[in-house]
Amino acid sequence: MPITVVGAGYVGLVTGACLAGIGHRVTVVDRDEGRIAGLRAGRMPIYEEGLAELVGDEVAMGRLSFATALAAAVAEAAAVFICVGTPPRPSDGHADMGQVMAAAGTIAPHLAAGTVVVVKSTVPVGTGDEVEALVRTLTTTQDVAVVSNPEFLREGVAIADFMRPDRIVVGTDDGRAAAVMAAIYRPLTERGAPLLVTDRRAAELIKYAANSFLALKITYINEIANLCEEIGADVGDVARGIGLDPRIGAQFLKAGPGFGGSCFPKDMLALMKTGQDHGVPLRSVETAVAVNDARKGEMVRKIVRAAGGSVAGRRIAVLGLTFKAGTDDMRSAASLVILPQLQKQGARITAFDPAGMAEAAPLLPGVAMAESAMAALAGADLAVVLTEWPEFAALDLAAAARAMRSPVLVDLRNLLDPEVAARAGFHYRSVGRAARDAAARDAASPAASAAMPLPVLELS
Incomplete structure (x- = not known):
């Protein structure tokens, strides 16, 4: 089925590549000429496991293409997916529908009869009604349906989530549009993915x-x-x-x-x-x-306590900057709140993240970016695990402790085992398991070991 995806951001690019991956002919359209040129050259604008390989494969097979010209791509499509951003408005926190309505208004004059407009972006309840009203005033055909089809993609595992979804939600009261959506997702539903068809407003609220x-x-x-x-x-x-x-x-x-x-x-x-x-x-x-907002301040206080009550003049190694592992996304990352607060208290911060440093650097002025986790740890007075990247769990902890000036480790993700960290030489703190941290420190302490009574063996 010919499908056009409007927007080559996170949702649009993953959706377009995956739709091609299940057999459709997909054109991803974006007005950012640099982004489209990069995609044509095989450069991904985001980090997502397996995405570059999937895009490359589908482009090579002729099922996925990229364009900046909207008219032709929309006119040939059986379905047009709107996958643009809906950021919060600074004034009131409500989702900004500017990009969604602009996309709807741009595609409307080029829609062919029978085309299904699919709102994939996360939108407030009632947006589908507004999109439909706008499209009907601008299109030359009235045989157009607007459907809500919210995405449930977790960053880091988005391709797996699309290909093996726990549910596919379609919001429409139009039987023909529901049939088109069922046909689009048939390769997934035939493998057992449940398809839930609701009214449009319910679908919008489900997300x-x-x-x-x-x-x-x-x-x-x-x-x-x-x-x-x-x-x-x-x-x-x-x-x-x-x-x-x-x-x-x-x-x-x-x-x-x-x-x-x-x-x-x-x-x-x-x-x-x-x-x-x-x-x-x-x-x-x-x-x-x-x-959740207050949580970041609690983590700052935990770090300061681990440093002995002050971080002034201390060098802190931060492992992980992105909001979660498996992505380079810095949006609402804890590091954007925690690190500036530590800097205000006089800390000198060196950080390493496997994927997010290019995105993080302009957002965290004054934070030095290291080439590796061990480089960040070298000479540090305290280390903080802030993102649960698997490679941090695989660190040689004994070598890491030796590399630091003071082997104090605050694990805000509970990524490491307290006993293992303590045996490696760390003064270890984690979240929600203070008793285990203390027991590990006591067990690893030479003084504690010396004071521990030896077992008495009774011979008979």
Whole structure:
């Protein structure tokens, strides 16, 4: 099926490449000539595992192409996917629909009869109605349907999420449009992916409600982690214990510095604003946003305590800058809040991130970027694990401890085992498991080992 994707950003590029990957002929259109030229040359504008290989394969097979000219690509398409940004408005936090409405207005005059306009961007409830009204005033044919088809792509595993989705949501009351969408996704539904067809407004709300619910889980476990530190429990044990309940599930119950990224923060703000606009305040969502914002300050205080009460003049090695592993995305990353606060208190920071340093450097002035994790650690007074990249878990911890001037390690992702870190020579702190940290330090202490009574063997 011929498909046009408007927008070569994260969602548009992944969606276009994956649609080609399941057999469609896809043209990805973007007005950024530099981006399109780069894609034609095989250069990816984002870091996403497997994306460059998928794009290269589909281009070589002739199923995926890139263009800046919109008219021809839209006129030939059976479906046009709108995949443009919906950032929060600085004035009120509501999602900015400027790019979505501009895309709709631009494609409308070129739509052929029977074309399905698919809003893939995350949009507030009712946006589909506005897009449909605009399209119908500008198109030369009335036989056009506007469908909501929210994306559920996790950065770092987006291709797998598209190819093996836990659900495909399509919002439309138009039977013909529903049939077109079913045909587009048939290669996936034939492999077992569930297709949920709802009305358009329900589909729009599903995306916001799902992301906000997951963010609530993260916020909840972070507050439980705080309690664990006070009562001597291990938040990992608590998370496993409650996550085994199938009504709760284990995902998004990992304590850390709070949620970030391109979706959760802006989607929660947009959902809050929608609730307020309709006289239905969402108190749980509002509280979660406030708790998550405060979480970054709590992590700063944890780091300062580990440094002995002051970071002034101390050199801190930061491992990881992106909001999560597997991506170069810096949007709402914890590092953008935590590192400037440490700098204000006099810390000198050297950081390393496997994928995000080019994006991070202009956002974090004064932070030195190292060529490797070990280079960042060399001579540091304190180290902080801020992103859960697997290569940090694979570090030679003994060598890392020896490389530092003072082997103090604050693991804000609970990536490392406290006992292993302590045996390597680190004074280790983590999140929500203070008792384990203390036990590891005691067990690794030579004084503690010397004081430990030897077992008495009774011979008979």
